Amino acid sequence: MLAIPSFGGGGFTESTTASAGAVFKVPDSMPYAAAAALHVVYQTGHLALHRSANIRAGETLLVHAGAGGVGSAAIQLGRAAGARVVATAGGPDKVEVLQRLGVDLALDYREHDFVDAVKEFTDGRGADVIYDPVGGDTYDRSTKCIAFEGRILIIGFTGGRFAEARTNHALIKNYSIVGVHWALYNILQPERVRAIHDELVALFEAGQIDPLISERVSLEEVPAALSRLGSRGTYGKIVCEL
C-alpha cells in the first residue's frame, strides 16, 4: 500500500494516519521505495500531460527542471506517450541525468538559450507541450518557443516569481496556458486519481516508467536531505526508509 498521510501527522514518522481515500494498492512487483517516489510526481505528470494537454505521439514536449522530481517523472511519461522530449537543467551533472533518462535533447540552460535550441530542434515550429515547474523568467521565455496550438502547463514556481501571462500573446500565437493543481483532483475527482494510479502501475509493470531515486536516507537524515533539496543539490527523488 502507499498512502498520503493526513495533514498534522505527516510522513516522516514510524506510524501515521491516512483517510481510506488516500490509500492505494501497489503490486508485489513494485518496491516500497518506488511506490513512495511514484505517487505525487507521476500523478501530476500523467494528469497534466494526458488530461490537461492531451499530448499525442510525435509531439514535442519541453520539460523544464527535468532532473527534478516532477521533471524526471514528466520526461518518462512523455517518452511513454511517444513524444519527442527536450529537457532543461542547470549544470553538467544534471544534464547527464537528463541523458540517462533518455531525452532526445538535453540542455544546460545556463550555457545555452533553450528558446533557440527548441526552435532548431523543431525546425522553427516550437514545442507542442511545455511542462513548467519553474515559472518566472522560464515561463516568459517559454512563450517564445511554444508551437501553434501549443499548451504551456503551469506546474510550479521554483524560480520564485509568478509569471504574468500576456493574454494578447496567447491569442496571437494560438496557444493555451493550463493550470494544473493535482491535489484538488483528490477532492473533486478522486475516481480520476484512482484511475491514473492503475495506469501508472501498468506503465511501471510494463517497464515504461521507473521513478528516479537518487538517495535513500534514514529518518535521522531527513533534515539534511531536505536542506539539500531546498538548495537544488539533488536530482530525482529522495526516499526515506525506516
Ligand SMILES: NC(=O)c1ccc[n+]([C@@H]2O[C@H](COP(=O)([O-])OP(=O)(O)OC[C@H]3O[C@@H](n4cnc5c(N)ncnc54)[C@H](OP(=O)(O)O)[C@@H]3O)[C@@H](O)[C@H]2O)c1
Ligand atoms: N501542480 C502540481 O500539482 C504539483 C505537484 C507536485 C509538485 N509541484 C511543484 O513542482 C515544483 C517542483 O517540484 P519538484 O518535486 O520537482 O522539486 P525539485 O525536485 O526540488 O526540483 C525543482 C527544480 O527546480 C529548479 N529550480 C529552478 N529555479 C530554482 C530555484 N530558484 N530554487 C530551487 N530550484 C530551482 C531546480 O532545477 P535546476 O537546478 O536544474 O534549475 C530544481 O532541481 C514545486 O514548486 C512543487 O511545489 C506541483
